[in-house]
Amino acid sequence: MEExxxxxxxxxxxxxxxxxxxxxxxxxYVLDSPEISDAQYDELMxxxxxxxxxxxxxxxxxxPTQRVSGQPVAAFGIVEHRLPLLxxxxxxxxxxxxxxxxxASALAGSDDFTLVCEPKMDGLAVALVYENGAFVQGAxxxxxxxxxxxxxxxxxxxxxxxxxGKGAPSRFEVRGEVYMTKQGFEKVNQxxxxxxxxxxxxxxxxxxxxxxxxxxxxxxxxxxxxxxxSVRQRDARSVRQRDARMTAKRSLxxxxxxxxxxxxxxxxxxxxxxxxxxxxxxxxxxxxNARARYLNEAMxxxxxxxDRRESLPYEIDGVVVKIDDLSLQERLGAVGREPRWAIxxxxxxxxxxxxxxKIKVNVGRTGSLNPYAVLxxxxxxxxxxxxxxLHNEDDIRRKDIRIGDTVxxxxxxxxxxxxxxxVVSLRTGEEEVYSMPEQCPECHAPVRRLEGEAMSYCTxxxxxxxxxxxxxHFVSRDAMDIEGIGQSTGAALLENxxxxxxxxxxxxxxxxxxxxxxxxxxxxxxxxxxxxRKIVDETERSKQRPLSRVIFALxxxxxxxxxxxxxxxxxxxIDALAAASVEDLESVPTVGPKIAQSVRAYFDDExxxxxxxxxxxxxxxxxxxxxxxxxxxxxxxxxxxxxxxSAFTREEAEERVRELGGSAASSVTRKTDYVxxxxxxxxxxxxxxxxxxxxxxxxxxxxxxxxxxx
DNA sequence: TTGCCTCGAGTTCT
DNA sequence: CTCGAGGCAA
Numbered sequence: 001m002e003e004x005x006x007x008x009x010x011x012x013x014x015x016x017x018x019x020x021x022x023x024x025x026x027x028x029y030v031l032d033s034p035e036i037s038d039a040q041y042d043e044l045m046x047x048x049x050x051x052x053x054x055x056x057x058x059x060x061x062x063x064p065t066q067r068v069s070g071q072p073v074a075a076f077g078i079v080e081h082r083l084p085l086l087x088x089x090x091x092x093x094x095x096x097x098x099x100x101x102x103x104a105s106a107l108a109g110s111d112d113f114t115l116v117c118e119p120k121m122d123g124l125a126v127a128l129v130y131e132n133g134a135f136v137q138g139a140x141x142x143x144x145x146x147x148x149x150x151x152x153x154x155x156x157x158x159x160x161x162x163x164x165g166k167g168a169p170s171r172f173e174v175r176g177e178v179y180m181t182k183q184g185f186e187k188v189n190q191x192x193x194x195x196x197x198x199x200x201x202x203x204x205x206x207x208x209x210x211x212x213x214x215x216x217x218x219x220x221x222x223x224x225x226x227x228x229x230s231v232r233q234r235d236a237r238s239v240r241q242r243d244a245r246m247t248a249k250r251s252l253x254x255x256x257x258x259x260x261x262x263x264x265x266x267x268x269x270x271x272x273x274x275x276x277x278x279x280x281x282x283x284x285x286x287x288x289n290a291r292a293r294y295l296n297e298a299m300x301x302x303x304x305x306x307d308r309r310e311s312l313p314y315e316i317d318g319v320v321v322k323i324d325d326l327s328l329q330e331r332l333g334a335v336g337r338e339p340r341w342a343i344x345x346x347x348x349x350x351x352x353x354x355x356x357x358k359i360k361v362n363v364g365r366t367g368s369l370n371p372y373a374v375l376x377x378x379x380x381x382x383x384x385x386x387x388x389x390l391h392n393e394d395d396i397r398r399k400d401i402r403i404g405d406t407v408x409x410x411x412x413x414x415x416x417x418x419x420x421x422x423v424v425s426l427r428t429g430e431e432e433v434y435s436m437p438e439q440c441p442e443c444h445a446p447v448r449r450l451e452g453e454a455m456s457y458c459t460x461x462x463x464x465x466x467x468x469x470x471x472x473h474f475v476s477r478d479a480m481d482i483e484g485i486g487q488s489t490g491a492a493l494l495e496n497x498x499x500x501x502x503x504x505x506x507x508x509x510x511x512x513x514x515x516x517x518x519x520x521x522x523x524x525x526x527x528x529x530x531x532x533r534k535i536v537d538e539t540e541r542s543k544q545r546p547l548s549r550v551i552f553a554l555x556x557x558x559x560x561x562x563x564x565x566x567x568x569x570x571x572x573x574i575d576a577l578a579a580a581s582v583e584d585l586e587s588v589p590t591v592g593p594k595i596a597q598s599v600r601a602y603f604d605d606e607x608x609x610x611x612x613x614x615x616x617x618x619x620x621x622x623x624x625x626x627x628x629x630x631x632x633x634x635x636x637x638x639x640x641x642x643x644x645x646s647a648f649t650r651e652e653a654e655e656r657v658r659e660l661g662g663s664a665a666s667s668v669t670r671k672t673d674y675v676x677x678x679x680x681x682x683x684x685x686x687x688x689x690x691x692x693x694x695x696x697x698x699x700x701x702x703x704x705x706x707x708x709x710x
Numbered sequence: 711t712t713g714c715c716t717c718g719a720g721t722t723c724t
Numbered sequence: 725c726t727c728g729a730g731g732c733a734a
Contacts, residue, residue: 364719364720366718366719368720370719372721383722383724384723385722385723387721387722388722389720389722411722416721416722417721417722455719557718558718559718560718560719561717562716562718563718
């Protein structure tokens with residue numbers, strides 16, 4: 001007796017908890033405005049779970065605790081749709097939308113009717129059945145007549161109310177679109193990628209033992225596939241895999257957009273009111289649904305979303321335009337499986353599939369080999385794409401892209417096309433797994449990929465492709481900014497031998513340039529006198545670029561514009577930079593061992609030093625002006641350099657002195673402060689002794705420069 | 711060693 | 725714009 005009463009009390013509390021949780025789910029997931037904190041919500045959930053554990057007889061399938069059941073779903077059943085789910089006719093252009101409207105107007109006998117515009121979710125259409133206020137069945141659209149029973153998986157979607165409040169019709173069906181957020185999609189794929197890395201590791205072991213390898217999981221191509229995949233998935237095989245699937249399920253959501261069949265209530269008279277009514281019942285409807293009085297207004301909505309689609313957290317592929325008035329809808333009816341009272345305006349695709357014909361490789365300025373896909377031209381987002389970068393070998397492997405694959409191309413928020421991944425189901429078996437060439441495609445030098453690095457590099461510093469890229473970099477806008485020398489001119493100059501490195505640009509003459517042959521559209525053409533003039537003028541002007549740009553233009557690995565700025569500021573002159581030891585370099589903030597090494601290696605290279613010399617001869621500014629004569633740390637001191645120095649030439653040493661405010665004289669006098677003595681000095685060293693002038697070895701001189709620089 | 715944060719390098723089409 | 729790499733702080 002007493003137990004019964006107890007059970008009654010508990011049951012009441014359980015019911016109360018369930019409706020409380022349902023209410024807060026609604027506030028949180030549907031209205032997006034929670035009333036209680038997550039902790040308070042968790043507390044409600046915990047209490048309910050505790051009670052259900054103690055009194056299992058009180059557990060019902062629509063209890064919120066049943067949402068995240070990790071239990072495997074038994075085989076899916078087939079569900080017969082009581083009222084078939086129609087598909088929509090598509091309009092790919094304004095004209096088609098107008099044509100649709102004209103036809104509808106003709107049938108209606110008037111063109112004066114209101115429209116409803118709904119963002120067309122790129123997801124999976126489902127039908128949900130409610131009986132006596134409880135969610136009892138959910139099914140995919142399938143072919144429109146029969147779909148798959150996915151009730152259990154749908155239960156995990158929090159914005160699907162498991163139980164409705166009072167006032168719900170006794171039995172009815174609603175329709176909506178299950179979708180995955182872009183963010184959720186990224187996360188799921190990320191987890192699958194981690195999983196694959198793990199599988200790879202395991203496979204390595206298995207391969208050693210000669211055992212059969214485990215299969216890698218394929219990534220979801222887009223949020224829609226991910227949504228469809230997760231809503232139809234059964235049990236997971238491993239714990240980790242289950243994690244990925246849980247993430248997937250958690251990232252699912254739904255918008256309800258239509259009322260199917262119903263019993264025990266009257267239907268609202270318009271689509272717009274239906275949406276309001278569904279919202280009131282507790283269903284999540286898209287807040288961006290809008291009513292349009294005229295077609296032009298609807299058209300405007302379509303274009304608006306076409307521009308703003310990226311700003312949404314989920315993907316839409318168009319706008320559904322429906323005639324608002326239900327009685328008019330009935331009058332118009334359907335042709336085949338397409339209603340005449342609605343149409344889907346489809347955006348131009350930002351995704352498309354095409355064939356990956358081959359994978360080619362570019363050689364960058366640093367010698368990096370950059371693979372790119374050569375594609376069968378395909379229109380994506382209003383542009384024809386025939387090439388797309390593939391970044392590096394690992395990326396190709398990770399995505400499992402093979403030559404001959406049908407691949408998905410997309411132009412995301414930006415303009416740059418990406419290869420999303422292969423359509424594995426379209427494989428013929430003829431596809432080839434790609435591997436990086438072992439020789440540079442330009443100069444056939446061996447290729448090296450260092451341990452732990454993503455990129456492969458051509459080992460030949462004289463590689464023509466590298467020279468070309470370096471030239472381009474040197475004249476580019478952020479570097480020396482020499483207008484007139486672009487891709488073709490640069491290539492032509494290198495090819496005909498008038499230029500071997502950037503230093504040679506400065507000895508070009510108009511006469512030389514005029515006869516330069518450029519690859520024209522049909523026939524090769526001459527560069528021409530005006531352009532030649534311009535190039536020489538531009539080159540002349542570029543001599544005045546600040547030191548930081550010159551340093552940047554050299555193209556030292558790991559030295560970009562930012563680092564160049566810092567180095568210019570710190571050392572004040574190219575020669576000081578060239579003379580700096582690895583330790584000196586590392587004393588500069590943000591310069592670590594790698595960058596220091598790279599700079600040092602650059603200036604240790606004979607060819608590079610020659611480039612600097614050419615620049616110097618040409619009169620390119622190699623020191624920061626601000627280290628003004630009168631201001632430098634060596635202000636008022638006179639130096640004389642004699643003999644051969646190892647770190648730099650005599651001219652360079654003198655230049656350095658001048659940059660630091662000192663002066664460099666050619667002969668030793670009593671007024672000379674220091675004589676720098678190099679290898680095999682001449683008479684000047686003796687003179688210094690005579691006059692009692694201090695002498696410096698190269699070593700001492702360098703450390704003096706370093707000190708004054710610090 | 712790990713997790714920011716910033717910088718460097720390469721990139722497509724019109 | 726995106727990804728990888730380098731530097732630096734905890």
